[in-house]
Amino acid sequence: MKRKEEVISWLRDAYAMERGLEVTLKKQADSDDYDPEIRQAAEEHLEETRQHARMVERLLKSLGSNTSAIKTGVGMMTETIKVLGTSMSHDEQIKDLLTGYAMEHFEIACYRALSTAAETAGLENVADACDQIIGDEERMAERLSDALPEIVEKYLGESEASANTRA
């Protein structure tokens, strides 16, 4: 595959990934089961994620491709997306938080690969856009990482308290 075609193909995967994450983030932002801090982070990153999808869509158009026939949440780069925000039980919120953190890093890896490929294909504008998106993903990952200890402590305290009332 020619380099430009490879870039187009990866951009299409990135588009599917962003659209899939929109659904996940919206669920988190709207759910009472999540910690307010996580809901707030999800709400803000949802806006950024929508913006990423629009940016990727514009890039695809500029390269003579489009987003038609892209199935959300599938593709080579998106196989690891887990469905989040399903029924809440026990430590589900913690697990979702870990998956969310992993997903941000997965996005970072995808865009770093894309940025490198775009640069070698002489597509500077694509590389620049990817680098810009990486900044947003890194900030979100950091936010989740910072929130994790407190949420874990809170969770452990709550499950201990409910075990005591049952005893």
Ligand SMILES: [Fe+2]
């Ligand atoms: Fe993103």
Ligand SMILES: [Fe+2]
């Ligand atoms: Fe993200």
